[in-house]
Amino acid sequence: MTVTGQLDAIDWRILKTLQDNGRITNVELAEKVGLSPPPCLRRVRALEEAGYIAGYRAMLNAEKLGFEIMVFAMVGLKSQAETELSSFIERVKAWPLVRECYAVSGEADFMLKCVGANLHAMQDFIIKDLTAAANVDSVKTTLILRREKYEPGIPIP
Amino acid sequence: MTVTGQLDAIDWRILKTLQDNGRITNVELAEKVGLSPPPCLRRVRALEEAGYIAGYRAMLNAEKLGFEIMVFAMVGLKSQAETELSSFIERVKAWPLVRECYAVSGEADFMLKCVGANLHAMQDFIIKDLTAAANVDSVKTTLILRREKYEPGIPIP
DNA sequence: GGACTATAGCAATAAAATTTCAATAGACCA
């Protein structure tokens, strides 16, 4: 990354490579993108510090680890006032089953992706926590039957 | 991980830590989970080889990188015959804007998470590619206004 | 054309990963 903050072709190759393999060694990465290791590492650090790279995560096999249920939950609130929104979001952040939450346009106010060990745990959460939460008007869930593609992130050419 | 394939408390700590920080050094990881580096690394390798860890990814800042639009698309197909399903899934895998695809229960057949540079690119994709694709009956999109929580993966206690 | 700046890469050093191997703890059986 240049000092001006503009990304060049090498930066994009670095980002694409790291999005695909977050644990590649700097030596390999450097080779892939056509640099020697030191400038390559400097670019990675610069990309991290500038916030282009937000972090690194291991992708775990949910099924193998005993998390068999995933659902999308579309949530409508009774009030969309600032305070009410914030307090709902805070609650969402505290629920471990909710892995992702998006404010959306359309019929619902929020779209939640939830992961749980089994149907019982998920129903428990939806009925006792989500539906029962203050200000929640409607909850419409969509059960995920199978994951067909999973390439989270951005489509770098 | 033991030879029996059962995960013990240390394995779970390893998984949880790596899900949170996929680029932690083995030295740090070992310290966190209460092992010396060699057995810690052996466990990580075993977890990788057994498929509990599917990979590592850098999380990129989509907005900063110029990807400003995310939508959920619920897709209904005309035919759910085996062959038709497969060919739709193959098409989905080839579309770079589609980052995630799930077969779901309910009104739609698939839920797609799509990421694009701007509204125009997204509309182009939805109209010219997705809606126009063979066997696609209905497409209902939900625009993501804001991401409120993003902790992809599983809720390890 | 000369000075300046940004960035590359070599070389050296520090740190981490990885291998090897001996020791230990627990399970199982006589």
Next chain:
DNA sequence: TGGTCTATTGAAATTTTATTGCTATAGTCC
């Protein structure tokens, strides 16, 4: 209960990688 076997640990040594310091170079701007 004692002995054997197995799984796993951790210390030490080695290899590989990350990181730093510095010089060289290419491109830019007067």
